[in-house]
Amino acid sequence: MPKVLIADSLSPAAVEIFKNRGIETETRVGLSKEELIEIIPEYDGLAVRSACKPDADVIEAAKNLKVIGRAGIGVDNIDIKAATAKGVVVMNTPFGNAVTTAEHAIAMMFAAARQIPAADAGTQAGKWPKKSFVGTELSYKTLGLIGCGNIGARVAERAKGLTMRVVAYDPFLTEERAVELGIEKVDLEHLLSRADIITLHTPLTDQTRNILSKEALQKTKKGLILVNCARGGLVDEAAVRELLDSGHLGAAAFDVFAEEPAKENVLFGAPNFVATPHLGAATVEAQENVALQVAEQMSDYLLTGAVTNALNMPSVTADEAPRLRPFIDLAEKLGQFAGQISDHGFEEVVIEYEGELADINRKPITAAALAGLLRTSRGDVNMVSAPAILAESGVKYSETVTEESPVYDTLIRIKVRVPKTENSDETGWRSLAGTVSAGRPRVVEIKGMPLEGDFTPVALYVNNIDKPGFIGSLGAMLGEAEVNIATFHLGRQDVGGEAIALIGIDNEPPADMTAKLDALPHVRYAKVLHF
Template sequence: MPKVLVSDKLSETAVQIFRDRGVEVDYLPDLGKDKEKLAEIIGQYDGLAIRSATKVTEKLLQAASNLKVIGRAGIGVDNVDIPAASKKGVIVMNTPFGNSVTTAEHAIALMFAVARQLPEASVSTHAGKWEKNRFMGVELFNKTLGLIGAGNIGSIVADRALGLKMKVVAYDPFLSEERAAQMGVTKVELDELLAKADFITLHVPLTDKTRNILSRENIAKLKKGVRIINAARGGLIDEEALADALETGHVAGAALDVFAVEPATESRLFNLPNVVVTPHLGASTSEAQENVAIQVAEQMSDYLLTGAVANALNMPSVTAEEAKVMGPWIKLAGHLGSFIGQMTDAPIKSINVLYDGSVAEMNVSALNASVIAGVMKAANPDVNMVSAPTIAKERGIQLATTRQEASGTYDGYIKVTVVTEDRERSIAGTVFSDGKPRFIQIRGINVDAEIGEFMLYTRNKDVPGVIGALGTTLGDMGVNIANFQLGRTSSGEDAIAILYLDEALPEPVLEALHKTGKFLQARALHFEV
């Protein structure tokens, strides 16, 4: 009988699910706070069910001699060292959709609160004052709501806002016109949203692309009198710039559930009369806590008893038999998707995947999921192979799959083509007999490129001096090249280079390459190898 430790507070219903399924369970909800004691006993368990209090570090994993699966009741896994878990062979699961409605409702509640100054009015009235004339609010009716992020939670907020008879505009790089029409919202670019919105709600993960998406510069572009709501992630807003805008009156109000540093015990935003703040309560309802707890218990039980994998962050949803054969191909599929995701800035309409030869006979659903996850990770690092197809569907991204018999030099290969509003971008790859994935074609140009963690892609016209400029620039800036592949369509026409580097490419290198005037495009790439 497998044995699971629950080291954080979890619903009793969830604990009973383990027992009903035939899994032995120890419910010790305060143990997660005692890392020494946890390390002493973790070796007894096959599974560890947690929330946010337990920190699963590399040191703890070293002591977890029998651990097979970690289940996080909730979406965030900042408290789990996933690379260390992967090296240890431990699956990490989460429950990405269990608190979507709750978080969306909290955003709507914050919008009402800041529109009608409800917290300040409540404090005043509790104090025995009757300041009816002091609290003059605004209606939501007929106002424009700007959604930054139109995924699962954002789409729920849009639905509720439309029910309030608001107009909704949305900015999301993955939102297609078709999906926007289905949602009843107008798809816009960020600058247009900033200029039009009376209220703005944020529903994006924190990534390099979204960090300070409401920067000082973008806050200056906002419509005067706007009200801002953030129940997504701290770090999406420049809090100092927001405080300045609130104090000058350019921003009429803000409601924040999340902060750049948490727990937030001090901030310039605190005690401003036009600011509503809550302590990261987005997922804090009894229903949401129950939902994610039940889901994690069911997922962990299924894996421990049958080998079924769901919502895993570091393993594909395939059977044990398939994993041995498909593992390298799943990794290749993710790399192909990641390449295109990092190269594509425009909204994606469709992803087309061609499976040729031996790979066409495999479980392509898992391969498709790996491709989609790779494409979308550039914008959302929380995406995994299970959640990626759902997220893509929510954004109206179409997936087309083609299988064909072996048609060329390779026993099998995968070709991924992404279609945006104005262009197509494609890449193909294969797995050699050594089990290592390779890129074999980019933009229709044949290459043979080993895939490394840090890479550089360039595009240019095939003219003399390009290779010299590339080598000299990287050499002068201390960048060492591990592998260098070139390709071209024909003499004097389009040419590409893809380089495998020893370390991450410093940002000044790209600027230096562009200044040479020899490159049409140069982009640093990163792959999870």
């Protein structure tokens, strides 16, 4: 039974989801790093919000961990790179608190535009400071969105309802989506010069860190209202304080800060500054939604392999998983085959998809193929870590898709280019292809030669010249070694040309078997394979 550690508070309904799905849970909130490291090896899953911080040390200690689920959108507290290297899926719940966060951003815009917190404080102090607060309307102003994904789009929809003009900077926003939202896509320079209000809705990455630097903020209109309900670190806080003091910025409202909890901050006490303690997702509805979603997502992955909202692995829905599973199995075995016959490594990988695979989600299939390929040389590699490991290795990778397959409904072909110094294959390439037949993976082509064979747990692969007597010699050798043949599949180019044999065997052959095979006349290459 899978076991999940809940390290931050989740609703009882979320815990009940785990229980109903047959997953054991233990709730341990407020653990120190040392305590977490001590107990994490027991668990298959880790559910967190933002307080628990599974860093590289924690992940290294997590010997059985398969998934980290973040109940919420931000994953700054999780070392995704370390998790990926360890083969741990990291997933979040980007949709559960989108409405709540968008509403908070709009509320902060109003609070800053009408100076509501300061007016409230003065009124409740008995000062009746009516003449001190003259605000500005939001209607017909230009709102600049930095980031127009799930949350930013909801802010745009609400701003349009306030009759605001909306411009957005987001490299991933398509023109079609901008038209659908009724907004204008612009570059950052245009947004800075045109916006009356700027609000941020982007994750904190190397590309977005300090995106509103002092230099950028100085390009904005005098009187700009700045709202940040996304992530601390996106804005130069010291520059914001300076521009508030000088009057260049009309107001600012921040829900997030570079260092949290923000007990002290350069912005505190600045004129026309509004602060809230990271409340963007703090509604009853949002907290419940993200908790339920993370429980469902983690359960799906641990029980069925379905991947939803993963940050370091292609998503596979629960509906897709049954259809994809045979092809994932095929791709992994083809990768294992290619890896085992590339004795000196490889410099390039090509995966070709033919037929019906052109129209389905191929990313997890590719990840499985790369995992199988790398496992021979890199050991503990899985679908999560394989793409990153290949990218870091510098091995060239490409993929092709053809809607028609000449013989089979679906075909996967893996080609690896091995170093030219390897004398056993003067072409420099290993090529394998397979299909799924009756729900089972089958190899149907090796080195361009047609052959239909099974992936048995132990197999013998031989590349030879097609000459009389070879099969007899091979059979006699296996018989003498008391190795029973389960399946025997042959392929060749033409009479007397290059040939291949894939023999399924029932038991592990003697260690010197391949050396004896290599000594047979006409044998070019022999290898014992394991699947």
